[in-house]
Amino acid sequence: MSITNPVLEQIHQHRSIRQYKPDPVSREMVETIVVAGQRAATSSNLQAYACVAVTDAAKRAELARLCGNQDHINQAPIFLAWCADLSKLDYACALRGHPHVGNYVENFIIATVDVALVMQNAALAAESLGLGICYIGGLRDRTREVIQLLGLPHYMFPISGMTVGVPNDNPIIRPRLPLPAVLHWESYSNEGLDQALQEYDVAMVNTGIYNNRQVAVPGNPGVMEDYGWTEHSARRVSRPARTDLREVLHEQGFELK
Ligand SMILES: Cc1cc2nc3c(=O)[nH]c(=O)nc-3n(C[C@H](O)[C@H](O)[C@H](O)COP(=O)(O)O)c2cc1C
CATH class of the missing domain: 3.40.109.10 (NADH Oxidase)
Incomplete structure (x- = not known):
């Protein structure tokens, strides 16, 4: 920029x-x-x-x-x-x-x-x-x-x-997703998303914050690749977290009707 x-x-x-x-x-x-x-x-x-x-x-x-x-x-x-x-x-x-x-x-x-x-x-x-x-x-x-x-x-x-x-x-200043994964002109399109995610996986692996971990390639047992942002983020959202929040919100008056 x-x-x-x-x-x-x-x-x-x-x-x-x-x-x-x-x-x-x-x-x-x-x-x-x-x-x-x-x-x-x-x-x-x-x-x-x-x-x-x-x-x-x-x-x-x-x-x-x-x-x-x-x-x-x-x-x-x-x-x-x-x-x-x-x-x-x-x-x-x-x-x-x-x-x-x-x-x-x-x-x-x-x-x-x-x-x-x-x-x-x-x-x-x-x-x-x-x-x-x-x-x-x-x-x-x-x-x-x-x-x-x-x-x-x-x-x-x-x-x-x-x-x-x-x-x-x-x-370090952590890199963010490439712009095509975030900015869409006139209407949303996921064209370019794959490439953006691949580039970002590489960028995040290169920061070293994932400690050079390796992970199995999905659908390719035995083949390993770098643990990057897509694996990190998919794991993060594949587990439920803080599952009592709706109840606590309700108790505090936020009934979310
Ligand atoms: C709403 C929110 C909650 C977060 N909670 C935590 C937290 O509990 N502990 C922590 O170490 N970092 C937390 N973070 C920091 C994020 O992990 C961090 O912003 C992200 O990894 C990007 O890194 P950066 O802020 O260095 O660019 C939180 C960030 C946000 C926006």
Whole structure:
């Protein structure tokens, strides 16, 4: 890509950081990051999100345990728990004498999209300040316990955590899928998908992050090939995960009607 500017350069520098220095991150910095997050567009200006910032080491240790023993949650001085939040809208309805019908799929989509946008703006803001971040989907591993630990009321739901701190690692920038697998002009076409996936498998194997593993070629027993992104991703989505979420959503008021 030849077009560039400081914002694009910053965007292209992103990589998840999983090792942090103990250096503190000031409250002012956290507030700056969250305020920048809030500048993201939000459905009907509803701002259906909230963020619980956790600094307390004992609480972070508990979160590390609940999020699949991810040690970088202990290391990073700040853990941001980003939540879908319809509770403020529930309150606004009570205040203004309107019924709140927040229990439809649509309301949950509004809230989760809003959370994704505020999170990514915040991530970029943190990175622009020289900090590192890593999203923590593990926040949904043991959701009931997380809800209790963070004191989330009805109509709030934890979507993703985020570690924030001074990087103590310099990981590679992971290549992304070739554009033909993502960008389609005028209408969708899967023409070129095979080639794009083959190229991407090679690119990801070359990063070394899959530890030069080998895997059997499907339908060709005994023949081995490099373990790449297609194998990694197919394995990832071939196992059910976090299967209690519908139930927990329901308990929190997100009935998904
Ligand atoms: C919603 C979400 C949840 C994630 N959860 C975790 C997590 O629990 N632990 C972790 O180490 N990385 C997590 N990641 C980071 C991804 O693994 C990472 O973004 C991806 O491998 C691409 O690498 P990069 O961010 O370095 O480009 C998560 C990312 C997203 C967007």
